[in-house]
Amino acid sequence: MHPVVRLVAQRIALGLLLLIAASVLIFVGTNILPGDVAQAILGQQATPTALANLRAQMGLDQPYYIRYLHWLFAAMHGDLGKSLANGQDIATEIQGRLANTLFLAGVSAAIIAPMSIILGLISALYEGRWPDKVLSGITLAWVSLPEFLLGYILIYFLAVEYPIAPSVSTVYDSMGFWAKLHAIILPVMVLVMVSVGHTMRMTRAAILNVMQSAYIETAELKGLRPFRVILMHAFPNAISPIVNVLMVDLAYLVVGVVVTEVVFVYPGMGQYLVDHVAKRDVPVVQAVGLIFAAVYIGLNMVADVVSILANPRLRHPK
Amino acid sequence: MSDELAYLAARAARGLMSRRAFMGRAAAVGATAAMADTLLGTAARAAGPKNGGTLKMGLGGGESTNSLDPALDASQVPFMYMGTMGNTLVTVSPTGEAVGELATGWESTPDAVTWTFKIRKGVEFHNGKTMTPDDVLKTIQRHSDKKSKSGAFGILQSIKEMKVDGDNFVVTLKSANADLPYLMADYHLVIQPNGGLDKPDAGIFTGAYKLKSFEPGVRIEMEKFKNYWDPNVGHFDTVVMLVINDSTARNAALQSGQVDMVNSVEPRVADLLKRAPHVTVDASAGRGFYCFNMFCNTAPFDNNDLRMALKLAIDREELVKKILAGYGSVGNDTPINKSYPMFEPMPQRSYDPEKAKFHFKKSGYSGDILLRTADAAFSGAVDATSLFQQSAKKAGINITIKREPNDGYWSSVWNKEPFSASYWGGRPTQDQMFSTAYLSTSDWNDTRFKNPKFDKLVLDARGELDKAKRKEMYHEANMLLRDEGGLINPMFNNFINAYRSDRVAGWHDNPNQDMMNGKAAVLCWQA
Numbered sequence: 001m002h003p004v005v006r007l008v009a010q011r012i013a014l015g016l017l018l019l020i021a022a023s024v025l026i027f028v029g030t031n032i033l034p035g036d037v038a039q040a041i042l043g044q045q046a047t048p049t050a051l052a053n054l055r056a057q058m059g060l061d062q063p064y065y066i067r068y069l070h071w072l073f074a075a076m077h078g079d080l081g082k083s084l085a086n087g088q089d090i091a092t093e094i095q096g097r098l099a100n101t102l103f104l105a106g107v108s109a110a111i112i113a114p115m116s117i118i119l120g121l122i123s124a125l126y127e128g129r130w131p132d133k134v135l136s137g138i139t140l141a142w143v144s145l146p147e148f149l150l151g152y153i154l155i156y157f158l159a160v161e162y163p164i165a166p167s168v169s170t171v172y173d174s175m176g177f178w179a180k181l182h183a184i185i186l187p188v189m190v191l192v193m194v195s196v197g198h199t200m201r202m203t204r205a206a207i208l209n210v211m212q213s214a215y216i217e218t219a220e221l222k223g224l225r226p227f228r229v230i231l232m233h234a235f236p237n238a239i240s241p242i243v244n245v246l247m248v249d250l251a252y253l254v255v256g257v258v259v260t261e262v263v264f265v266y267p268g269m270g271q272y273l274v275d276h277v278a279k280r281d282v283p284v285v286q287a288v289g290l291i292f293a294a295v296y297i298g299l300n301m302v303a304d305v306v307s308i309l310a311n312p313r314l315r316h317p318k
Numbered sequence: 319m320s321d322e323l324a325y326l327a328a329r330a331a332r333g334l335m336s337r338r339a340f341m342g343r344a345a346a347v348g349a350t351a352a353m354a355d356t357l358l359g360t361a362a363r364a365a366g367p368k369n370g371g372t373l374k375m376g377l378g379g380g381e382s383t384n385s386l387d388p389a390l391d392a393s394q395v396p397f398m399y400m401g402t403m404g405n406t407l408v409t410v411s412p413t414g415e416a417v418g419e420l421a422t423g424w425e426s427t428p429d430a431v432t433w434t435f436k437i438r439k440g441v442e443f444h445n446g447k448t449m450t451p452d453d454v455l456k457t458i459q460r461h462s463d464k465k466s467k468s469g470a471f472g473i474l475q476s477i478k479e480m481k482v483d484g485d486n487f488v489v490t491l492k493s494a495n496a497d498l499p500y501l502m503a504d505y506h507l508v509i510q511p512n513g514g515l516d517k518p519d520a521g522i523f524t525g526a527y528k529l530k531s532f533e534p535g536v537r538i539e540m541e542k543f544k545n546y547w548d549p550n551v552g553h554f555d556t557v558v559m560l561v562i563n564d565s566t567a568r569n570a571a572l573q574s575g576q577v578d579m580v581n582s583v584e585p586r587v588a589d590l591l592k593r594a595p596h597v598t599v600d601a602s603a604g605r606g607f608y609c610f611n612m613f614c615n616t617a618p619f620d621n622n623d624l625r626m627a628l629k630l631a632i633d634r635e636e637l638v639k640k641i642l643a644g645y646g647s648v649g650n651d652t653p654i655n656k657s658y659p660m661f662e663p664m665p666q667r668s669y670d671p672e673k674a675k676f677h678f679k680k681s682g683y684s685g686d687i688l689l690r691t692a693d694a695a696f697s698g699a700v701d702a703t704s705l706f707q708q709s710a711k712k713a714g715i716n717i718t719i720k721r722e723p724n725d726g727y728w729s730s731v732w733n734k735e736p737f738s739a740s741y742w743g744g745r746p747t748q749d750q751m752f753s754t755a756y757l758s759t760s761d762w763n764d765t766r767f768k769n770p771k772f773d774k775l776v777l778d779a780r781g782e783l784d785k786a787k788r789k790e791m792y793h794e795a796n797m798l799l800r801d802e803g804g805l806i807n808p809m810f811n812n813f814i815n816a817y818r819s820d821r822v823a824g825w826h827d828n829p830n831q832d833m834m835n836g837k838a839a840v841l842c843w844q845a
Contacts, residue, residue, distance in 0.1 A: 085383035086390075086534065093382075096533075152566060159574040167570040168376070168577070170560055172537050265562045265571075267382075267536040275381040275535055278725070 004315060007308050015301040022293035023075075027068050030282050030289075071286070080287040085279040090287050094272070098291065100171060101268040104184055105253035108191040113246055116196045120203025120242075121230055127208060136204075139197035150190050151263035158186060169264040187264040191257065195249045202245040206238035213237075240307030247303035254299075255292040367824060371844035372556040375833075376568045376577035380561035382535030387518035388508040389461055389468035394581060394832060395561055397505055399538050401836030402557060403444075404508035404523035407435055407454065407487075408499045410746045410835070412828045414659045416499035420454070420509055420524065421487075430494040430781050435487045435502070442545045443511050444521075444528040451482040456513025458489075461506060466518070470506035472761060473750070494781025496788070500746045505836065526552025526840045535561050540839075553824075553843035569816075572597060578821040579842075581832045583814040584697060585643040596820040601645045601812040604829045605657045605744025605751075608641070608696040608811055609649070610689065610706070612804040613736040613766040622802055623681035629667060630674035631710040634808040640705060641698040645814055649807035652796045653742060653751045657810075657829045660748060660785065662793040664800060674713035686716045690731050694724035695739035696811070703739055706808075733764045740764060741811075746830060748792050752776045756799060765804030772798045821845050 038054040055061050059070065074081065080090040119139070123132040142150070159167035165185040175183070210216065211234055219229045258270025269288060276284040308314055379394025388400050407421040418424070421435040441449040458480055461468040468474075479490040489498065511522055521529040526548070527540035538559040546552050560577060562568040565584050571577045573594045583591060583599060592599045612619040612628065619625060634648040647655065650667055691703040700721060707717045722731050722738075731738050745751040754760060757776060758768040772795055779791040799805065813832045817825060823845040828834045834841060 083383070086385045152570075155567070155570045155574075159576075160570055163574050166576055167567065167574050168560060168562060170537055172531070172533060174531070262564050263567055265560065265564070265567055267533070271535070272382050275383055278381070279383050281383070 004308060007314065008305050011301055011304045011308070015297050019294055019297050020072075022297065023072055023290055024068070026286055026289040026293065027071060030286050031064070075287070075290060080290075081283040083276065083281055083284050085276060085281045085284075090284055094269070094287060094291070096173070097267060097269050097272045100266065101254055101257075101270075103171075103180065104187060104191070104257070104266060104268060105250065107181070107184060108188050108195070108253055109246075109250050111188065111192050112195050112199060112249060115192070116199035116246075117203050117242065119196070120200045120207065121227075121235070123200065123204040124207040124211070124234075125226060125230060127204075132204075136201065139200055142193040143197035145194075147190055147194050147257075147259050148263050150193055151186070151260060154186050154189055155263075167264070169266045171267065184264075184266070187257075187260050187266055190260055190264075191253060195252065199242065199245050199249055203238070203242050206241045207234045210234040210237045236310070239310045243306045243310070244303045247299040251296045251299045254295045367550075367553050367843040369553045369843070370555050371553075372558065373554045373579065373822070373839055373842070373844075374558045374560065374577045375839065376560050376562045376571045376580045377833075378561075378563050378565060378568055378580075378582040380535050380559075380563065384534040385519050386521040386529075386532060387514065388506050388510070389466045389470070389514075389518060391469060391506055395538075395559065397831070398581075398833055398836045398839075399540070399559060400505060400508050400523075401525075402527050402559075402839045403521070403525040403529060403540060404510075405441075405525055406505070406507050407437075407502040407509065410500065410503050410830050412826065412830070412835075414657065414746070414829075416503060416746075420449070421499075421502070424499055426496075426498070428783070430496045430498075430783055431491050433489045433491070433498050434483070435489070437485055437487055438547065439485065441524050441547045443524055444543060445511065447511055449509065449511075449524055451485060451487050453511055453513060454487045454509055455480055455482050456515055457507065457509050458487075458513075460513045460515055460518075468506055470504045472754075473501050473504060476501075493777075495749070496780060496783050497747045497749045500750060503746060505831075527554075527557050530556075537561065551840050554839065557839045572816055572818065575818065575821075579815065579817040579833070579838060581813075581815050583816050585641070585645040585811075585814065586698075588643060588645055588814050588816075591816055596818050597816055598819045598825070599814060599816045600825060600827065601814045602827045602829050603647060603657060603810070604813050604831070605653075605655065605746075606742065606811050606813070607649055607653060607655075607744070607807050608699070608702065608741050608809050609739070610703075610806040610808075611732075611738055611740050611764045612806065614768070614802075614804040615766040616736040618681070618683040618685070618687070619736055619804060621681045621683065623677045624683050625804060626801075627674045627676075627678035627681060627713070627715060628687070628710070629806050630670045630677065631713040631715050632706050632806060632808050633669040633709040634667075635669070636709070637702055637705060637808045641702045642809060642811055645812040647810050649809050650800055651803065651805055651807050652799045653744070653755070653805065653807065654748055654792075654796055655810050657744070658748050658751075660789045660792055662789055662796075664793070664796060667800070669709060671709070671713035674710070674715065678713065678715050686718045688720055688737060689717050690720045690722050690735050690738040692722040692724050692727045692731070692739070694727040695732070696741040699739045702808075733762065743831075748796075749776065749780050752795065756803070756805075767799070767803045767805070769798060769802065817842075819845065 038051050038058060038060055059067060078091055080094065082088065083090055083093065119135055123135050126132045155167045158165050166183055167186065169183045169187050171180045171183050207230060216229060216233055219233045257268065258274060261268045261271045273285065273288045377395050377398060381393065384396050388404065391397055391400055405419045407419060408416050409419045411417045420438050420441060422438050424433060424435045426433045437451045437454055443449055458474065460466050461470045462474040462477060464471060476491050476493065476495060477489055478492045481488050491498065508523055521532065526543055526546045528543045530539040530541045532538055540557045542552055542555050562571060565582065568580045569583070569587060569591055572580045588599050591597055612625055614620060629651055638644065638646050638648055648666065650664055654661055689703060691699050693699050703719050707719055710717050732740050742755065745754060755762045755764055756767055758773050775791050775795040779788050782788040782791065815833055821844065822842050824842040826834065
């Protein structure tokens with residue numbers, strides 16, 4: 001078997017194993033919380049008989065590992081159970097929220113990736129000179145400000161004082177694509193501002209690192225222009241760390257933007273999770289936890305695979 | 319105000335002159351924009367309601383767990399969409415009287431045990447079905463059943479029997495209650511076809527607006543119901559409720575004009591918001607209060623001198639000024655204030671460190687006092703607790719503060735720990751407030767106040783139809799609670815709402831609840 005195929009298959013198998021381990025952690029974590037689902041449903045009306053009946057009905061009287069297998073089996077078939085708080089099917093409810101989250105993350109990532117790589121290349125090219133200093137100063141300032149503060153600042157200037165974008169980013173089904181895009185201008189700006197710094201600096205560092213190599217010196221001595229040296233000779237060898245940090249940023253855009261969602265009233269997964277945690281809605285917490293784990297592991301897997309493929313030593317074995 | 323301005327305003331209000339032209343002419347005769355705006359608002363009210371347009375409300379207090387089943391209402395947003403789409407039998411007027419909504423009138427037997435409600439005719443549900451007294455019966459029956467998990471389950475326990483009698487709905491109580499109509503005004507008791515037994519969350523009601531789209535915790539859209547029984551209300555074509563739980567985001571949405579109305583304005587920003595152009599901030603004095611609860615049956619709070627010492631050691635004026643930014647009034651250690659019917663003024667208790675010291679010494683207790691708090695109790699509770707600690711220190715009382723997590727405060731601290739910060743939203747009548755939390759038998763007796771004399775006064779007053787006598791009994795009960803109870807009530811908070819006066823007209827105060835008792839969308843119109 002080609003070593004690349006073997007390595008990629010290994011990575012994917014490892015990712016799946018990790019996902020199963022995460023599902024065990026989520027299941028155990030939500031089960032060691034005081035009280036069980038039956039108690040949560042019945043609340044103050046929890047008499048011992050009612051509790052026993054409901055537990056039997058929900059299969060809560062079975063041993064842990066059986067319940068875990070049942071849950072995992074159902075989840076793999078797309079059945080995430082029913083919400084305790086409002087009795088709705090979780091999979092259907094999550095669909096809309098997940099689509100919103102992916103939309104916001106996707107639009108942000110479409111700006112972050114090219115922007116941070118180009119800015120990183122520029123910084124590397126002008127290392128130590130004013131464009132480098134200005135860029136790193138501005139992006140560092142953005143990263144250092146908490147997201148909610150950035151959000152409020154943008155709302156104040158761009159929605160209240162000079163109203164060019166809406167301060168409330170609620171999107172709903174009957175909205176067209178462009179209307180949705182218009183609604184999320186400000187949250188996308190916040191997410192770009194807080195993320196672009198990482199990737200840009202990582203790009204810059206990775207390229208400068210490669211620039212120390214002998215083959216770059218050769219290229220320079222051949223008389224190539226600096227930008228061409230960076231783009232054609234340094235960048236391909238710096239891809240793997242850049243993709244890694246990009247994937248971490250992407251994962252953050254999917255699982256970690258609850259504060260931005262709250263400030264801009266965006267109906268994504270974070271807000272959904274927080275509402276249900278407040279109601280002790282265990283099945284929803286498990287389902288969302290599983291999806292977040294899958295996103296995180298999946299994106300890291302992509303990063304690994306890309307760095308394997310980007311490595312010429314692996315692509316062209318002797 | 320010049321006559322010319324008034325004339326112009328009236329013309330603008332009738333649509334004979336554009337709003338823009340009016341503002342320009344007003345400026346020409348020397349009026350400020352704010353003044354011209356107010357003037358136009360007043361003139362619009364005088365000209366009468368205008369139909370059409372869309373109302374956008376930005377509301378705090380909604381979650382993705384909200385349901386269309388009225389029985390499960392527990393927060394602000396469901397309260398408001400139910401009020402907009404549905405009707406109860408009775409509602410409470412801004413002046414505190416019970417007035418009919420789906421009931422056109424009622425009478426009781428002289429002993430106040432059997433009540434007959436006359437049901438309004440010609441009322442149509444949103445699905446086209448005509449409402450019958452049977453629908454009313456089924457609705458109340460469903461909420462009286464524990465299985466419905468209704469928030470109104472508790473208050474319906476006093477009902478012995480219900481039946482339909484021709485066009486009437488007849489209720490027989492276990493014991494006399496002169497306030498029964500007020501119980502029927504509970505916001506859970508929205509009348510549904512067949513009582514909602516077929517599908518509790520079908521979203522079919524009798525209100526001025528019907529459901530168009532429902533995304534819990536995000537957005538609720540409603541449209542005018544053409545066949546509503548009262549043609550004088552429900553002026554907008556469309557009403558949109560956006561759930562905005564973050565208060566800064568809510569205010570920004572109002573300022574930028576994305577919404578026309580917001581609820582729950584924080585007292586400390588109310589004055590700032592007022593300065594924004596076209597924004598009117600409205601504070602209604604209500605029945606809600608922010609308080610500290612002591613368990614009367616747990617040491618050291620089982621000693622009335624100690625309770626009295628703590629009541630005297632709190633600086634009420636300071637709390638109203640600093641925590642409520644003046645948007646409230648001082649409390650008097652009972653849950654009742656002048657917003658309640660049959661209220662009789664009582665001597666006001668005030669901050670007196672000397673007297674507090676005296677009572678504290680007399681109680682024989684000398685240790686520290688542990689007070690639990692969290693901002694979940696009320697907005698500013700942690701600050702209020704610190705102010706209480708400082709004022710008590712001057713009376714020689716040492717309060718130690720334990721800050722609890724917001725999450726789980728209502729299940730593990732409130733009504734569980736002997737001294738903690740809390741709040742109540744108030745109830746329409748004194749009897750309901752006392753029955754909810756201060757009778758020995760109350761489920762939510764969060765001060766463990768068990769006083770046979772107080773119980774007797776409240777229960778006797780419940781069946782007393784002579785108003786003067788009843789008022790006297792309530793006064794006595796309130797004095798008992800004030801002087802012996804476990805409630806430290808330093809302040810009543812106001813409901814603070816804000817709206818854009820260039821978009822919305824017809825606003826009036828209502829002390830019952832937020833947003834004109836949840837009816838802002840029904841009663842207001844486009845400016």
